[in-house]
Structure formats: structure tokens, C-alpha cells
Amino acid sequence: MRIAVDAMGGDFAPDAIVEGVLMAAAEVPEQVTIVLVGKQATIQALLNAHGAESVANIELVNADDVIGMSEHPTKALSQKPNSSIGVGFKLLKEKNVNAFCSAGNTGAMHVGALFSIKSIEGVLRPCIAGFVPQITGGYAVMLDIGANADCKPEMMAQFGEIGSIYAQYTFGIERPRVVLMNIGSEEQKGSLVAQAAHQLLKDNRRINFVGNIEGGDFFAGKADVIVTDGFTGNTMFKLGESFYRMAEQRGIHDDFLDKTNYESVGGSPILGVNGNVIIAHGISSPLAIKNMISLAVRQVESNAYTKIAQALN
């Protein structure tokens, strides 16, 4: 198994990325090779500085350009085919690697996935999934957390199905409890879109839809899959993550709150595309990068994206 990692993406790249990759390389299963994509000389110098001139399960692939964090995604991708993101998607498309991960420009990662490996047939809109720690243990998969600010009910109903398959195969949950994030528990509650999405989710016999949850249930252990539009999902997910930062600022240490730290999973998959693409926070630390790679390994092993393709076709 080969996992490509964008060495140049993220606020602390390439240093934090190379350090995280070295941490991961010491831990991943034997059959995993990590492919570092970026400016080869820079990366090699960093590896040398860590006393890791040559690591058996790390491979380097050169990419001369870098897409900046605030560049326009489509423009940047077409103008910089030799950027680390451009080269990473080329490797993924050619099946030279099984997954591509980056803490770089999120928009470019999203557009890159759509242009290279493309959406799964039947998928209305790919989305980004986030992991929400549950106080009862484990994580709920929340989707969409930001790819689609405006959602139609049909899109949200499909997020429920995609999330259910992902939770089943990647997390081994037998009949994932799918819920809709809403502003009341009754089915007639909520925005027009949420009301319509509720009906579609309820009517879908292929998922185990258990109804609405409210904002106060975010961490409550009532769900394995949380369906939401990308606007609500993004604002809630970021608020949820801020819990850890706030606790840290206040000198509070707690096992559960530690799991609300973005580093604990380290990445968010783009779901609904023909391959494994994982994006990470711009601020990603080495630990976050290491955990993102673990997630990638798990996802490749689960083969979730082909299960999604099978279910929708």
C-alpha cells in the first residue's frame, strides 16, 4: 500500500509534514510505503537533519511548485501542474498510490479530486467528512463539513447513505445510526431543506435513520453518522474543535476533551470520489500528520469508496 503525502501543504510545511511522516513511518504496518511529494532537495535536507537520510518505507517524488494556502483552486491547479498537489493527484489517478493526503489548500484538494479521479457515478456532490468524538466512545462521521455551503435535500439524503457505508466499512459499525442535525426532534421541525431531507432519509431503507438530533447532542453518543448541510456542518465542526483549544488555554486536561483536538484524527476524507483523498487542517502538527496517515491506511484497507460506488450503482 502506498500513501502519498503533500510535503509542501500546510502552515508549518514542510517541517511539520516531514516530522509527522517520520513518526508515521515508524508505526505503519510493514506493507505501507509513504510517498512524500514536494521539493525533493528541501525534503531530503529535512530528512537528513532528522538523521533519516534513507528510510525503507519513505519514498520521495519531486514536485517543483507549491500552491499557496490562499490561491484560487482552479486557477492554481491549471497553472501549476507540477505543484505538490498537482503531482499528488497525478500519482493517485495513475494508481501509483492508493491515497493522497494534504494539509494544503483545501479548495485545490477538492477541485483536484473532482478533476483527476472524479466523482463516483450517481454521486450528486462529493462532500467532506469530519470525525466528532462521542462521549460514549468512538467517533461519529459528520458530513458535509464544508464542501457544499448550499445543499439540496437530495444531496443531504445521499450524504446519509455515503456516511453510513463509510462508517460501516472504515469503522466496522454494523448498522450505523444515521441522524439529521436539526433544530428540534420532531420531523416537521427545521428549515425547508432540513424538513425535506428528513423525509428522504426516513424513506431510504438502505440506511438506519433514527431521526433528528439537536446541537446539544453533538458529542452525546446518539449517532454514528450526522447528516448536515456544509454550512451548518462547518460552523458546528469548528466550534466543536474549539472546545479543546479553549480547555488548553484554561489549563484543563481531560481524556475526552483531548479527543476534540483536531490532531486526534488528523484528517477529513473527501467522500463520493473514486479514490482516497484526505485533507487536513492548515495548522497541522506532526502528530496530526501522523494520525492522518493512520486514517489513510485504515481507509485504503476498508475499500470504502468502492463500496460506495457499488451501493449507488
Added chain:
Amino acid sequence: MRIAVDAMGGDFAPDAIVEGVLMAAAEVPEQVTIVLVGKQATIQALLNAHGAESVANIELVNADDVIGMSEHPTKALSQKPNSSIGVGFKLLKEKNVNAFCSAGNTGAMHVGALFSIKSIEGVLRPCIAGFVPQITGGYAVMLDIGANADCKPEMMAQFGEIGSIYAQYTFGIERPRVVLMNIGSEEQKGSLVAQAAHQLLKDNRRINFVGNIEGGDFFAGKADVIVTDGFTGNTMFKLGESFYRMAEQRGIHDDFLDKTNYESVGGSPILGVNGNVIIAHGISSPLAIKNMISLAVRQVESNAYTKIAQALN
């Protein structure tokens, strides 16, 4: 000043309400009378049980009926004019009291306000404001937190103006910083509604609009007024409140997290109507009720609703 309180509304009514009113009566300024609305015999018996047969600044007004927490608002109000909510609004409309507060059926409170004291002329849609503690101190006013699940940009722009006036007069903030909750800091980010609302807020010279904030900035001290649609606002507000409950569950005690407890303010005003109406959590404790009454006193003193009316006309 006369503050009416619905003795029968809330999961723990009338006990918790009467207890909270007794706490408030011992603390409010001299000129304040609290008017308890509900089944007089029941309330009197509870007061007696507290050894408070007669309290100088507590008055009783009888109301034979009660609107249940899950009754249909419009139907219940028309069928039960002698409910505590019905009588409370009658007192408010007749200017017998300066404010009406209830932890009862939120929908009935909202509809009751619209039917009795009515929307301020020029207000597109009244909304509910919530108080979000800021890590730098004080509270931000967030609106709407649930009255309008579907919002037009014009409504949200007006929430910005209403919230700004409220923050200025009720909290004494000179030039309140108004922000839009969004999924990115750049003005072209977000849903179509958020993008359009951003432009309208930016163009309004009567407010101090300082741009977008993201979910992670909810508690960050970047805003005095947070504008949002009622769907996003409701889910985020409830998630924010859950921080306290979770911390409590984990045995964490912290001054700031304690402020995320709904009890610390105790109520949410309905803004954009011709009077002071405050709703509280169904689960309201005596402490929450006491703090809701303090908020009501502050709001009556500030005369914010007439300032809103003047600004919009």
C-alpha cells in the same frame, strides 16, 4: 417597574419558578415588583411552603389554564386565553407590566408576542437573541438562535442592526462589533444567503460591521453581535451550551466554562417586537429564573426596544 413571570411554564414549574422568583425578589432594585402569573392557589401554597406568605415585591395574578410544553402554539393560545402565557401577554399589552418572561412553550411565547404587542414597524421578522460568553470577558449577542429557520439576507442584515442597538443600550457597548457567522473569513465565502447578507451588512453605515467569523471563533472575543440564520444559530448555540454540561459530566470546574451554562444569563429576549419578552430554557432551574429576571430588569431600564423602533423608522 413590573416584571411578569409565568409561574406555570417550564419542566420544573411551578416549583422552580417560584423558588427563582423568591431569590430574585431578595435582590432586585427597590422599584421592581415581580408579578407571578398562574394558578393562584398553587403558587400561594408554594410561597407558604417557603415561609413567604406575603412578600412586598411579589404580586400574584391568577390564570386558570396552562399551555403544555408541546402544544401547538397558535391553537393553544386561541383555545386558552386564560392560560398563564395568555394572561401574561394581556398584562404586557395593557402596559400593566414592563416585561413578560416564561420558561414555557417557546412557540407560544413567540406567537403570543406577535399577536399581542406585535412586531415593530419595519421589522421583517422578530428573532430570538442568545448570549454567548466570550473568553475575553462579557457576552456577545447572537441572533437569530431559532425563531427563523429559513432566513433571507435582508432579515439577517436587520438582525445585525437590531443586535447592535440592543448591545449598545442593554450592555452599554459604545460601537458594538457586528460580525457574520460564516465558513470563511473572505467576503465571497459561504452560502448564497451568507454572501448576500455580508454585502448588506457591509453597506449599512449605521452599524460597525467588522466581517465574518468562523465557528472556531464562537467564544473567541472577536464580536459583540453575531449575526446568523436561525438554523445555524440554534444548532451552534445549543452546541455551545453543551460544553458546560459535558464539563460537568467530566468533573471539570472552570470559571469560563461555567459561563457557558444556560443558567448564567437565564433567558433569551425576543427582539423586534414592541415590548420586553424573554424566554427561558424548559429545564430552567431557580438560579436560571433569578438571572432571567435580572436580564428583564436590565432590558426594561435600557429601553432597547423603543431605540430599535426609532432606528428603523
